[in-house]
Amino acid sequence: MNGSIQQKVALSIGLVSFILCLAIGFIYNSVTDFIQTGAQVLQSRQILQDLNNVRVGITQAETGQRGYLLTQRSSYLTPYITSIHDIQRSLDDLHLLAKEDIQLGQQLKLLDPAIRLKLNELQRTIDLNRTVGKDAAMRIVMTDEGRKLMDLVYSIIGNTINAEDVLLLGRQQRNLYNQQITFVALPLSGFIIFFMLGLVYWVVSRESVRREKAQQELDQLNQVLQKNMSLLNSIIENVPGMIFLKDAKELRFQLFNKAAEQIVGFSSEEVLGKNDYDFFLKEQADYFTSKDRQTLTLKTLVNIEEEEISTKQGQIRILRTKKVPILNEKGDAAYLLGISQDITEFKRTQEHIQQLNHRLEGQVTHLNTLNKELESFSYSVSHDLRTPLRSIDGFSQAILESAEDKLDETEKDYLRRVRTSSQQMAQLIDDLLNLSQVTRAELNIDLHVNLSDIVCDIATELQRLEPDRHANFEIEEGIIVKGDSGLLKVALHNLVCNAWKFTSRQPEAVISFKSYQQEGIQVFALHDNGAGFNMAYAPKLFEAFQRLHTNKEFPGTGIGLAIVQKIITRHRGKIWAEAQVGQGATFYFTLGNVQQEEARSDNA
Amino acid sequence: MHSKAIVLVEDNEDDEKLTLMAFEKNGIANKIIVLRDGEEALDYLFGTGPYADRDLGDKPQVIMMDLKLPKIGGLEVLKKIREDDRTKYLPVVVLTSSKEDQDIIQAYNLGTNAYVRKPVDFIHFIEAIKQLGLFWLILNEYPR
Numbered sequence: 001m002n003g004s005i006q007q008k009v010a011l012s013i014g015l016v017s018f019i020l021c022l023a024i025g026f027i028y029n030s031v032t033d034f035i036q037t038g039a040q041v042l043q044s045r046q047i048l049q050d051l052n053n054v055r056v057g058i059t060q061a062e063t064g065q066r067g068y069l070l071t072q073r074s075s076y077l078t079p080y081i082t083s084i085h086d087i088q089r090s091l092d093d094l095h096l097l098a099k100e101d102i103q104l105g106q107q108l109k110l111l112d113p114a115i116r117l118k119l120n121e122l123q124r125t126i127d128l129n130r131t132v133g134k135d136a137a138m139r140i141v142m143t144d145e146g147r148k149l150m151d152l153v154y155s156i157i158g159n160t161i162n163a164e165d166v167l168l169l170g171r172q173q174r175n176l177y178n179q180q181i182t183f184v185a186l187p188l189s190g191f192i193i194f195f196m197l198g199l200v201y202w203v204v205s206r207e208s209v210r211r212e213k214a215q216q217e218l219d220q221l222n223q224v225l226q227k228n229m230s231l232l233n234s235i236i237e238n239v240p241g242m243i244f245l246k247d248a249k250e251l252r253f254q255l256f257n258k259a260a261e262q263i264v265g266f267s268s269e270e271v272l273g274k275n276d277y278d279f280f281l282k283e284q285a286d287y288f289t290s291k292d293r294q295t296l297t298l299k300t301l302v303n304i305e306e307e308e309i310s311t312k313q314g315q316i317r318i319l320r321t322k323k324v325p326i327l328n329e330k331g332d333a334a335y336l337l338g339i340s341q342d343i344t345e346f347k348r349t350q351e352h353i354q355q356l357n358h359r360l361e362g363q364v365t366h367l368n369t370l371n372k373e374l375e376s377f378s379y380s381v382s383h384d385l386r387t388p389l390r391s392i393d394g395f396s397q398a399i400l401e402s403a404e405d406k407l408d409e410t411e412k413d414y415l416r417r418v419r420t421s422s423q424q425m426a427q428l429i430d431d432l433l434n435l436s437q438v439t440r441a442e443l444n445i446d447l448h449v450n451l452s453d454i455v456c457d458i459a460t461e462l463q464r465l466e467p468d469r470h471a472n473f474e475i476e477e478g479i480i481v482k483g484d485s486g487l488l489k490v491a492l493h494n495l496v497c498n499a500w501k502f503t504s505r506q507p508e509a510v511i512s513f514k515s516y517q518q519e520g521i522q523v524f525a526l527h528d529n530g531a532g533f534n535m536a537y538a539p540k541l542f543e544a545f546q547r548l549h550t551n552k553e554f555p556g557t558g559i560g561l562a563i564v565q566k567i568i569t570r571h572r573g574k575i576w577a578e579a580q581v582g583q584g585a586t587f588y589f590t591l592g593n594v595q596q597e598e599a600r601s602d603n604a
Numbered sequence: 605m606h607s608k609a610i611v612l613v614e615d616n617e618d619d620e621k622l623t624l625m626a627f628e629k630n631g632i633a634n635k636i637i638v639l640r641d642g643e644e645a646l647d648y649l650f651g652t653g654p655y656a657d658r659d660l661g662d663k664p665q666v667i668m669m670d671l672k673l674p675k676i677g678g679l680e681v682l683k684k685i686r687e688d689d690r691t692k693y694l695p696v697v698v699l700t701s702s703k704e705d706q707d708i709i710q711a712y713n714l715g716t717n718a719y720v721r722k723p724v725d726f727i728h729f730i731e732a733i734k735q736l737g738l739f740w741l742i743l744n745e746y747p748r
Contacts, residue, residue: 378704379702379704383671383672383700383701383702384672384701386701386722386724387616387618387619387701388618389724390618390619390622390701390722390723390724390726390729391618391619391622393724393725393726394618394622394625394726394729395618395622396726397726397727398625398726419725419726422724423724423725426724426725430703433703437705441705
């Protein structure tokens with residue numbers, strides 16, 4: 001059902017009233033009709049009574065006249081006179097009744113003359129008896145005139161009674177019908193009214209239940225709303241960012257959350273209802289206000305990357321703020337919502353980082369200069385340092401050849417020592433250059449570098465150079481890695497040459513190259529059964545110029561392993577060694593996941 | 605054997621001496637023209653300056669040249685040789701102490717025929733000169 005309860009109740013009451021009116025009207029009608037027909041029945045009965053009285057009266061009047069005429073006693077005239085009065089009274093009555101009964105009126109027009117004629121005939125005979133005598137009167141009686149008049153009167157009265165009887169019957173039936181209708185209509189109306197009242201009660205009570213339920217739901221909704229509101233408030237209060245709200249008109253603070261209090265130093269009680277000019281420096285307040293106005297006028301978010309604000313304690317904080325207009329339902333700006341973040345520390349850190357970066361850039365420039373110097377130094381070393389060595393070696397050899405006869409063995413030995421030293425120095429220079437080249441060279445990453453093949457090639461070459469040596473190479477096949485093949489070749493060359501060198505005194509050299517997995521990392525191992533070394537010196541093994549053997553035992557510059565370590569480190573790997581004096585040595589290394597770019601930047 | 609000259613461009617007198625000794629040891633009897641710097645090398649090759657009246661038709665068999673030279677560097681000389689129609693087919697061997705990748709690459713880019721690093725060990729040096737002489741003076745043919 002739609003419509004308000006008021007409408008429903010009004011409609012119901014209207015309907016009940018309408019039905020009540022109908023019922024009352026109907027009953028009133030029935031009762032009136034009943035009363036009317038009742039009256040008509042009584043009237044008909046009165047008419048019948050009067051007609052009967054007239055008939056009895058006329059009969060008694062004639063009886064009186066006959067009695068008088070026969071007996072000549074005037075006492076018989078008393079009923080005659082009484083009857084005439086009765087007849088006259090009844091006729092008057094009938095005339096009164098005939099005013100509302102047209103049919104009766106018409107019958108009376110017939111009856112009245114017939115009665116008059118009869119009464120005239122009776123009076124005439126009586127008068128004749130008195131004036132002329134009994135015989136004259138009897139003669140008239142003997143004529144059939146009197147009897148005929150009597151028949152006429154009877155006939156008219158009979159007709160009228162018959163007609164009135166029919167009328168009476170109809171009226172009685174109608175009266176009965178009205179009576180019945182009234183008896184039915186009254187309780188029926190009552191019943192309908194009670195039914196309608198019940199209906200109204202039902203509607204109203206149903207509506208009130210519904211209202212009660214709706215009220216409960218409303219209460220629940222209110223509770224939820226209340227809860228949500230307090231949740232929202234608590235969120236706004238506890239958000240770790242400054243939130244404030246100002247009214248659009250006067251820009252007075254309406255909301256100022258906890259973070260805002262912490263940043264600015266003023267409590268919300270101090271701030272609410274006041275504007276920026278009450279707290280901040282004028283130029284600051286001017287700036288804030290102008291941004292507020294801009295936000296409210298443009299009706300769009302305004303982003304303020306940085307703004308300074310002076311706190312209650314007189315400090316300057318730097319805020320990053322977003323200002324948002326809050327529009328009302330008409331689309332006008334009603335409030336200004338501000339969200340600020342304290343970026344003071346961030347700015348300080350940023351400045352610090354910038355300073356550091358600046359310093360770093362300076363250092364990089366310096367480093368680049370140094371690198372360039374080093375490069376030209378390397379170049380000079382490579383070129384210029386070797387030239388005199390070549391002279392020393394060359395001319396020593398020239399003397400050895402040209403003055404062979406004049407020199408004794410000691411002098412020749414000295415000259416040979418000069419040559420050996422110059423050649424060693426040349427080797428040292430070359431190794432140093434290699435080390436610096438390995439450090440500077442750009443990594444060129446190959447996805448498939450076959451270490452097994454590299455070791456194999458080196459072994460073959462060594463064997464070719466010293467075919468008399470007995471050596472057994474055990475090389476695991478198919479060891480493939482990602483890396484700079486040129487540099488890895490240099491590294492493996494150094495390691496294998498070392499192994500070759502340190503096994504030179506073994507009657508049967510065994511050199512193996514294998515790989516295995518350890519904790520998910522591939523480890524490569526180069527083992528030899530050579531001279532080995534004391535593990536106490538292991539930490540010094542990879543330092544440049546560090547040697548664990550004399551040049552006489554095993555020649556070398558002490559740079560080879562430094563180069564190897566450099567190459568492995570540039571491949572983000574590790575290298576270590578295990579050895580025992582006289583039991584050989586094993587060099588282990590790993591390789592990291594190097595990328596081409598990474599390598600470049602590494603080199604830059 | 606038709607004996608054309610060998611041009612040696614070398615500023616260091618010791619190296620010059622050692623190289624000449626190496627030629628001698630290997631029995632290379634060609635005339636050896638020693639030039640001291642890049643400028644002199646270019647003057648000689650193109651008949652300018654002190655060599656204005658030189659017969660340019662007398663082309664050397666091979667030019668052996670150091671890279672680090674006074675006045676005009678070896679790489680610059682090499683470039684000029686290759687740019688000029690008169691000299692562009694002359695065999696040039698870079699004979700130097702440097703083994704810097706950059707030098708080697710640049711020398712080949714500019715069209716050197718060989719790059720030999722002078723060994724410190726004089727015996728090795730003699731061997732190297734022997735090989736060079738064998739190849740450039742005997743085996744190699746080039747357009748006339």
